Amino acid sequence: MVPSRFLWKRTLLQRGMTAAVFFLAGGITFVPHTAAQAPRPRAAAPQASQAPARPKLVVLLVVDQMRGDYVDKFLGQWTGGLKRLVEEGAWFRDAAYPYAATETCVGHATISTGAFPATHGMVANAWWDRKDQKMVTCTADPDPSVKNIGYAGATPQGADTAWRMAVPSFAEELKFQTSGATRIVTFSLKARAAITMAGHKADAATWFDGGAWVTSSPYGTLPFIEEQAKSHPAKADFGKTWSLSLPSAYWYGEKALGAVPPVGWDLTFPHPLRGKSGVGEADPDFYNQWASSPYADTALTELAEKTVDALNLGKAAGTDFLAVSYSTVDYVGHEFGPRSREIQDILVRLDKDLSNLFAHLDAKVGRGNYVVALTADHGVVPVPEDMQRTGADAGLLHLPELQERIEKALEAFRYPKPAVASVSGSDVYFAPSVYDKLQHDPAAMQAVLNAALEQPGVAAVYRAEELRDRPATESPMRRAFAYSYFPGRSGDLFILPKPYWLLDGTPTGMQRSYGTGHGVPYNYDQHVPVLLMGFGIQPGQYFQAITPADIAPTFAALCGITLSSRDGHVLAEALMKPRSFSSPPRTAAAQAAKTNP
């Protein structure tokens, strides 16, 4: 179910927030009036001399699945942008998501809104839709008037938007609260990243789907992206080979234990980008290889640089917003695990890309005129087979088997079969009316809980009614699930695995198609880097416990805007202190207030 307050918001956005701003050749700004914006005099904007200093550009960089400890481990091998972020920026070493659902859509929505999933409603990458009785992705939009649009003549399927995100993004708020002078552009290989970082509308939100660059109808299309898409940056990499870039100093062995590489690759370097072996063209396997290679990160970096040039970001009247979510670390991490040469090498490559990006921003926007945040949407657990070598208790929590156990337990109580509609990650969804019945049937409920607890790898099971309205609790795990709980979308029961036990949904009898994963409330999934650099940021290392939901409120403070429903707080310790607040008020309004108290 979609809360009614959000339906209202969606209608408003559909009607009103076209908010396109046209920057004419002479630098004149024109904001078209829309249904949602009452006409108002342009003189309302402050004069440049009165306006407080603001960053010219806000840059958000998300490295999908980058664990917090990658910075500690690999910093010594970086010479470029990642190193610069640590040395010139504020490094928050104890940043972690406080909630259970450590997945991509959830993390990106948290970073972009400054709210937790209990507030923003993006509870997973995909969940069971109780109304339609089917799985839906977090961005799938059933509105028939919405369509995905392909660049360079591509004809993508589906319709993806942020309509399920229940609060506006920081970027949307910035555009709205600065009279529309902000340009919002986001890129990622994933729709759920590009869309959530942008918000409900944007000048451009672009992702990669099966060889094509894609957007959807609520977002604009930009000519320079079309141009770039026509040059086929992915296809142009066909035939390249990903080889190790460091002469030595790899932490791990040649073959990552338990790894499942993409089709056409071995467990060892080098990794050729030629699709299925023997096929001489860019087939779907080639695009999977490309997405798992450093060349995808470079393509996203080039798109970001071209955006700066084509739109003259940071040169217009407002603060612009540019966001890139680098997806490749996530693909590589799922395939080879966090303890692999592939992860180490992909970060060395990303370090170089970010060096180029920052050099470009320095030249075009000006060093110190932009503020950048780099973080991740979640971490990842070591491959179970690798972890088992340490002697620690680790393994696979097989979800189809758990589902079977629950069905079996309910047989004795004559519940209609199947009683379970879906098990998606940690969320168990019952068929319509089953859970209501269970809540009034303590013996059957206990049998279900016992059956779940008997599944190898299960540490605890939480019921929805234990999580609603964020109850006060001393249990960190119950609190974590409560921060992720959004009524109507979250499951009925929630499975907490034991530490280092991977939730595995592979159907019984089939081979696991990935090395490892994430999505639970343990520090290996929750701990991520948060690095801030540039305008208004006090460099240094910070050890306060913070969350990535603090990034948007910190950006908001730097830009002088207000977020509606944040759960994060301003990272005040890393903000430069203003020189003085003692100067006398100079504006006419302040003068009037002084004389007429």
Ligand SMILES: [Zn+2]
């Ligand atoms: Zn992710």
